[in-house]
Amino acid sequence: MSVPSFENVHPLIQHIDVRGRTVQVRFACPTSGETIDARHTVPRDNSVGGRVTGQVKRNLMWSLQSAVASAIRSTMGHNLAGRVASDVARSAMTGLHQQASGQTLSSREQNDGIVAAFLTVQARFVWDPQRQGWISANAAQEAMSDFERMLAAAPIAHPYDRHIMARMLVEIARGDGRLSSEESSWLTEVITPDQGGVHDIASRPPLTAAELGSTSQGPVRESLLVLAWAMALVDEEMAAAEKVLLDHFAAGLRMPAARVTVCRKAAQTYILDQAMDRMFAWGGHDEYARAQLYGLAERIGMPVAEAQEAEARHLRRRAR
Numbered sequence: 001m002s003v004p005s006f007e008n009v010h011p012l013i014q015h016i017d018v019r020g021r022t023v024q025v026r027f028a029c030p031t032s033g034e035t036i037d038a039r040h041t042v043p044r045d046n047s048v049g050g051r052v053t054g055q056v057k058r059n060l061m062w063s064l065q066s067a068v069a070s071a072i073r074s075t076m077g078h079n080l081a082g083r084v085a086s087d088v089a090r091s092a093m094t095g096l097h098q099q100a101s102g103q104t105l106s107s108r109e110q111n112d113g114i115v116a117a118f119l120t121v122q123a124r125f126v127w128d129p130q131r132q133g134w135i136s137a138n139a140a141q142e143a144m145s146d147f148e149r150m151l152a153a154a155p156i157a158h159p160y161d162r163h164i165m166a167r168m169l170v171e172i173a174r175g176d177g178r179l180s181s182e183e184s185s186w187l188t189e190v191i192t193p194d195q196g197g198v199h200d201i202a203s204r205p206p207l208t209a210a211e212l213g214s215t216s217q218g219p220v221r222e223s224l225l226v227l228a229w230a231m232a233l234v235d236e237e238m239a240a241a242e243k244v245l246l247d248h249f250a251a252g253l254r255m256p257a258a259r260v261t262v263c264r265k266a267a268q269t270y271i272l273d274q275a276m277d278r279m280f281a282w283g284g285h286d287e288y289a290r291a292q293l294y295g296l297a298e299r300i301g302m303p304v305a306e307a308q309e310a311e312a313r314h315l316r317r318r319a320r
Contacts, residue, residue, distance in 0.1 A: 004134075006111040009118045012125075012134055016114070021105060023113035027121070029136035036124050036136065038070060040116035042109050061236055065186060066120040067274040068234045072169070072190040072227055075151045076162055122277045123270075124148065126317065145317075146262070147270035150226055154219035159194075161215050165224055166195040168249060170202050172231045175241040212252025221253040222263055229267030236271075238301040268302040269310040276314050285315070 014028040014035060024039045105113065118125075123145065125134040137144045138152065156165050169191065173183045179202050187198045195201065215221055228249055232242040250260045275296055279289045290311070297307035 004115055004118050004122060006115055008133060009115055012118075013114065016110075018105060018110060021109075021113075023105070023110060023117055025114055025117045027118065027125075029125075029139055030131070030133065031128075031135050032139040034136045034138055036070075036121050037073075038066075038117040038121045040066075040113045040120065042105055042113040042116070061234075063120060063278055064236065064271060064274050065234050067123065068230045068271075069186065069190045070121050071147070071151060071230065071270075075155045075223060075227070076165065076190070076192055119278060123273050145270055145273055145313075146266040147226060147230070147273075150219070150263075150266060151223055154223045156220060156223055156227075158216050158220070161220055161224065162192065163195060164207065164211065164215050165227065166191045166201055167204060167207055168224065168228045169231050170198060171206060172228055172242055172245055174202060175232075175239060175245055177241075207249070207252065209248075209252035212249060213254055215253065221255060222259060225250055225253055225255060225260070226263040226267050229264055230270060233267055233271045233300045236296060237299045243301075265302075265306060268297070268300055268306070269313075271300060272297060272302070272307060272310045273314055276311065 009027075011030065012027040013025060015026040017024040021044070022039060022041045024037070026035050026037050028035045124137050126137055126139075127133075128135045137148060144152070156162055169187060170179070173179055173187060179198070184198045191198060191201070215224060225246075228246060232238060232246060246264075250263075255263070272293060275293060276289075279285075279292060293311060294304060294307055297304065297310075302310075
């Protein structure tokens, strides 16, 4: 499989919007025409050592958050243009937004930003050796993870389901009793404006089993739960309070235990997939990368045997 570079990512670019140091990109699959939105805020770093690979490597958790945010936005119908303001807000909270003059990107920085943006959605593409280029995972079904298949099969479209999803995400974020400024900014990116402000949602009382049980029946409930799991894991750990909330959500959604396990594994594997994409791009698949991967699996409550299976499946998808 090819490592993402500006040269092999460039053919996918359908639209670019640069706001300050934030690069918003719309990638389009050359075979299916499917479009996938991504973005990256380029830190200010003029040294050779500050190129995109180093920048992303130092910010793995932020990169994982970006991937999960992209998945949530996609299934909830959040468009690219509506996220510019929240992108700027988030970059300010993470110290990446520059208030001073001279915010424009150099050509090299813009190209690096495009590659970094692609890395946040790379799991939705596969390398096609025949075309010698990237195509969407939907155009190569085997490359899709269980997480992606679940969301593709049952997007969260009904207004009530979207409302419940927004409240689930906020409740998970404030599972420790507080909602940090960075968490609030991240949620602003993924919750559509029609659901109201994050703090307004946070002021609502906790979701009841009856509210959860009023969501659309069928696979949509699995989409709700798997995204809640991804939200809980995006900080690379599983807190006890978050696990209690997830159990409450599963019970309210009336999910059979076997399907709860499927959702849990799908979300954990997705987090590992995102980490592997970035780890392997930075330094290849070696003992160090494997140790880091298994350490992450342990922190998010994934048994080693499941992590090994996820690693093997990921390598198979990359071998296309």
